[in-house]
Amino acid sequence: MEDADNSGTTRAIFQHKFEPRGDCFFVTVGRGLEHEAAKEIQERLGGEQIESIAGKIFFALPPSALSNLQSLKKLKSVERVFVLILLTDPEKLGIF
Numbered sequence: 573m574e575d576a577d578n579s580g581t582t583r584a585i586f587q588h589k590f591e592p593r594g595d596c597f598f599v600t601v602g603r604g605l606e607h608e609a610a611k612e613i614q615e616r617l618g619g620e621q622i623e624s625i626a627g628k629i630f631f632a633l634p635p636s637a638l639s640n641l642q643s644l645k646k647l648k649s650v651e652r653v654f655v656l657i658l659l660t661d662p663e664k665l666g667i668f
Contacts, residue, residue: 599650609649
């Protein structure tokens with residue numbers, strides 16, 4: 573995925589290649605809280621492969637955490653939780 577910054581140039585959103593698997597999620601957070609939310613996900617859930625962009629955090633959960641998905645609802649610093657099925661540029665799907 574790419575995002576245009578204020579200077580008109582295009583930059584990659586993710587520093588690393590995030591590869592969605594069957595155990596991937598993303599959450600929305602208030603802007604500026606990404607670091608704290610990522611820390612909470614890693615400490616409380618054992619989140620792996622954590623990547624963040626403005627207002628969103630993408631992560632995978634280890635098998636031990638998947639047995640208790642209710643723990644996602646107990647995260648204090650996140651607003652919404654989503655299951656990540658596909659991560660791609662919408663233009664590549666040909667729907668826009």
